[in-house]
Amino acid sequence: MTEASENTAGVPAEAIELANQLFDAARQNQAASLAAFLDAGAPVNMLDAQGNSMLILAAYHHAAATVSMLLERGADVELTNDRGQNALTCAVFKQDVESARALLEAGANPDAGSPSARETAKMFSWPEFDKLLADLWG
Template sequence: MDLARAGETAQLAEFLDHGFVLDQTDVAGNTLLMLAAYSGQAETVAMLLARGANPDLLNGREQSPVAGALFKGEDEVVALLIAAGADLDAGTPTARVAAAMFGREHLLS
């Protein structure tokens, strides 16, 4: 989980190659994708999505990766998640609500 947060893409890919579960969650319900997205690790997000990470898995607080990336101002990550089909209406707040709160609606079109 720390590798996702730190953007250690190559090392994380090795763990996945050796059987680490792609959509594994930590005690707070965060997936690797959530942690990488929230931390602005675009390269790691892209690698996880390319391997099939689910962009719509919510954490234990019902937050989605795309809403988290919007909250943190991570435009590149938001674009990657949207391109991967992230549900903009999932979670609390939804990505649409988060975008409106922070004046970032233009990222969703």
């Protein structure tokens, strides 16, 4: 392997390209293809350069099928990116009921992160989130 094919941390360029493809698959709701890579050993809680997990990216991009698939494979619902945002906050920001419900059912804390999902719902006047919380958290 030549020096040009590695970054300063010694990670092969091919590995970085594959990781970027997996992050893109999460954004584009390509649950089946992403699942194949995860089942082959790709880390479910891998982070991009901004600290986003695939779960955070899927939740932000209305990729509910991918959110569910990642949760089934053990994605950490409480990971936060470099801005303190978690997947639930992203789903609430995008007013994605399906992703928010899946994340809450998987144990995501509505008060975690900065801002939290609860704070985000209030900030953007999304009362449906309060209904989701009442339904799932009592």
